[in-house]
Amino acid sequence: MIRVLFNIKGGVGKSSLSVNLAAISASQGKKTLLIDLDTQCNSSQYLGLTDESAQNTIADLFEQTITFHLVKKPASDFCQRTSYDNLDVIQGSTRLAKLENELDGRHKIYKLRDALKTLQNDYDRIYIDTPPALNFYSLSALIGADACLIPIDCDDFARKGLYSLKQKIDEIIEDHNDELVIEGIIANQYMANAKLPNQIVNELIDEGYPVLPTYINQSVKMRESHQAKRPLVDIAPKHKLTQALIELHNSLK
Numbered sequence: 001m002i003r004v005l006f007n008i009k010g011g012v013g014k015s016s017l018s019v020n021l022a023a024i025s026a027s028q029g030k031k032t033l034l035i036d037l038d039t040q041c042n043s044s045q046y047l048g049l050t051d052e053s054a055q056n057t058i059a060d061l062f063e064q065t066i067t068f069h070l071v072k073k074p075a076s077d078f079c080q081r082t083s084y085d086n087l088d089v090i091q092g093s094t095r096l097a098k099l100e101n102e103l104d105g106r107h108k109i110y111k112l113r114d115a116l117k118t119l120q121n122d123y124d125r126i127y128i129d130t131p132p133a134l135n136f137y138s139l140s141a142l143i144g145a146d147a148c149l150i151p152i153d154c155d156d157f158a159r160k161g162l163y164s165l166k167q168k169i170d171e172i173i174e175d176h177n178d179e180l181v182i183e184g185i186i187a188n189q190y191m192a193n194a195k196l197p198n199q200i201v202n203e204l205i206d207e208g209y210p211v212l213p214t215y216i217n218q219s220v221k222m223r224e225s226h227q228a229k230r231p232l233v234d235i236a237p238k239h240k241l242t243q244a245l246i247e248l249h250n251s252l253k
């Protein structure tokens, strides 16, 4: 199962959720891969991968599609072990930004899908973190994925953005990947005691959006976990936020 965490809106929790869902999946014994497709490299940093000069990053994987190599490396060569059992990562890279125009101009939009097809044999779950834009990389991910999870931060801008986001994803389903499903909208940074987030989520449900039933509260524990560079299931397995993330994870297929 290949899942992409996607929203054009920034700061909604794509990186936080992709790392934590991947770490939970791995902690349950599933062979799991996280792919960091964002030039910001937040999900790589979250897992302690901060070396900008690292080899075999996602940029290297894409770069070999536009460079003449006698032997191209298999996608599995770009998967690094992490310090967690069952959790591997394809590290992000700031070089993605420079590569984007050339990859786009040379029509490499299906190359990630090809790589994912081979990786699917090695992993039970693949999570892909994307940048806050519908660009070459997020489109590549949506073309190669089975399912899309859309985090929202429960504010009015997020709700307004969803209308056009859904249209764009539906267009990608129609034109490029008819196996892609919108698996659900994740209400993140939810504040159970505030009126507005509750109202926004209820309106989305009334409008027929597939809001997943487990809401993820706003909690300083998430930021502490980033700072410690340790996913929540590792640093605070009993915390309420972690328990909600596990419930969310277990509610997915």
Ligand SMILES: Nc1ncnc2c1ncn2[C@@H]1O[C@H](COP(=O)(O)OP(=O)(O)OP(=O)(O)O)[C@@H](O)[C@H]1O
Residues within 6 Å of the ligand: 009, 010, 011, 012, 013, 014, 015, 016, 017, 038, 040, 042, 130, 131, 132, 188, 189, 190, 216, 217, 218, 219, 220, 222, 223, 226
């Ligand atoms: N449930 C939460 N509780 C508290 N803070 C959160 C929660 N989820 C995310 N955050 C915080 O919100 C900020 C944005 O989160 P994150 O980087 O995961 O979003 P993103 O969608 O990946 O952002 P970008 O669009 O820049 O890639 C971070 O500072 C993160 O710590």
Ligand SMILES: [Mg+2]
Residues within 6 Å of the ligand: 014, 015, 016, 038, 040, 042, 043, 129, 130
């Ligand atoms: Mg991010």
